[in-house]
Amino acid sequence: MANPSPDDAPSGESDRLPGRAVLDAAPGPMHPRARETMLAALDAGWADPRRLHREGRAARRLLDQAREVLATGLSVSPSEVAFAPDGPTAVRWMTDGLRYAARRRGARVVASAVEHSAVLVPGRHAADAAGDPAAFDAVAVDxxxxxxxxxxxxxxxxxGTVAAVLQHANGEVGTVQPLEAARAACQSAGVPLGVDAQASLGRTSPPEAYDVLAGDAASWGGPGGLGVLLVPGRTRWLLPGPADPDAAISGPSGHTPWVPLALAAAEAWQQTAAEAEAEHAEAFALVDLIRVAAAAVADVEVVGDPVGRLPHVVTFSALYADGEALVREFDRRGFAVGSGSACTASTLEPSHVLAAMGALTHGNVRITLPLAAVAPDRAAQVGAFCAVIAEVVESVRTELGARRL
Structure with a gap:
């Protein structure tokens, strides 16, 4: 995707500190080319694309260009691409739109027990508010x-079931869900399926078995603050509230994004798509190295499917250790890693995903590899990380005074 302004736009160097390994890229740094595009678009696409003056029309053309790029990459028409303020909002709108469109038939929603909090929290709240616990069903996982x-x-x-929601793959343990079989069951029941692809878009092949799809531009090296919704014309989907008079510009969601964000997301999509095959193979192999290194440590469990998984995500849990202490010790040694629930990471709440799987909910470390384009020394970082896993786990266990039996 060509930059919308001069060739001398800033180059987009990473803000990562020297010697640091960012292995918690959820979200990760922007693709350098996407950053260049966004900075250039500050001059060319700053105006409101709903305005009729020249500057507004120029912004509208750029927004249409971004939507066309994403539509082509995701095999839909541009009119089926909508935006949201972020990925979790896109997921909430996906669910709300399916439920509201079918409100005359019922209000019951089905999801898996490992969905993002953007599905589970509103779903349970709606069921509680209605005084009907059966209005939201979180299906068990293995x-x-x-x-x-x-x-x-x-x-x-x-x-009374009017909508189902299932993630393409889990952003915490990487396991890919059986979407084709799940959607077949939904079709037999006459229930539309919304798919949360926040963790997977741009990192593996896009899913095809869905009725509405939600994603986050940050997952493929785009900017934060931009969610994406795909609403095929075949799907009955409608958000509550009055109709949007600018629907031709905003799309089905009614949200008109800041144009530089949309352009950066489109540029990042093109760049990651061009590098997808090599990126997938290298990331998958690097995560395998982490899985092997972690599994070699006593009383450490590596969770998630070892094969049917995202290429860039892995979680392991250490008995007799504390997740917060592990994060701090890895950080002290120059490695940024995650812990706790991936969608409530700031509080380090025990992971509802691991709890639903019957795995250890404490002492866990989550790795989300950045794209090679933003971390060209990624392989060396992973090698260095693998070399210290055992030492860090033992150090934390000693610090906490834990004794293995």
Whole structure:
């Protein structure tokens, strides 16, 4: 995607400190070319694309260009691409739109127990507010985090079910969900399926089995603050509230994004798509190295499916250790890693994903590899990280006074 302004736009060097390894890229740094595009667009696309003056029309053309790039990459028409203020909002709108469009038939929503908090928290709240616990059903998963398909089929067939939500893959343990089988069950029951692809878009092949799809531009090296919704024309989907008079510009969601964000997201999509095959293979191999190194440490469990997974995500849990202490010790040694629930990471709450899987909910470390384009020394960083896993775990156990039995 060509930059919308001069060739001498800033180059977009990473703000990562020298000697630091950022292995918690959820979200990660922007793709350098996306950063260049966004900075250039500050001059060319600053205006409101809904305005009729020359500057507004120029911004509208750039927004249409960004939407066209994303539509082509995701195999939909531009009119089916909508935006949201961020990924979690896109997921909430995805669910709300499916439920509201079918409000005359019922209000029951089905999801898996390992969904993002943007699904689980509003779903449970709505059920509590209605005084009907059965209005939201979180279906159990197996030890790898994969939804129980037999229970899923039963849940979506229950009377009053109007929507189902299932992630493409889990952003915490990486396990890919059986979307084709899950959607087949939904179609048999006449229930639309919304798919949360926040963790996967741009990092593996986009899913095809969905009725509405939600994602986050940050997952493929785009900017934060931009969620994406795909609403195919075949799907009944409508958000509550009055119709948007500028729907031709804002798309189905009614949200008109800041144009530089949309342009940067489109540029990042093009760049990551061009590098996808090599990126996927290298990231998958690097995560395998981490899985092997962590599993070699006594009383450490590596969770998630070892094969049917995202290429760039892995979590391991250490018995007799504390997640916060592990994060701090890795950070002291120059490694930024995550812990706790991926969607409530700032509080280091125990992971509802690991709890649903029956795995250790404490002492966990989550790795989300950045794109090679923003971390060209990624392989060396992973090698260095693997070399200190055992030492860090033992150090934290000693600090906490833990004794292995």
């Amino acid at each position: 030890h790898a985090g994969r939804v129980d398909l037999a229970a899923w089929r039963q849940a979506v067939a229950a009377p």
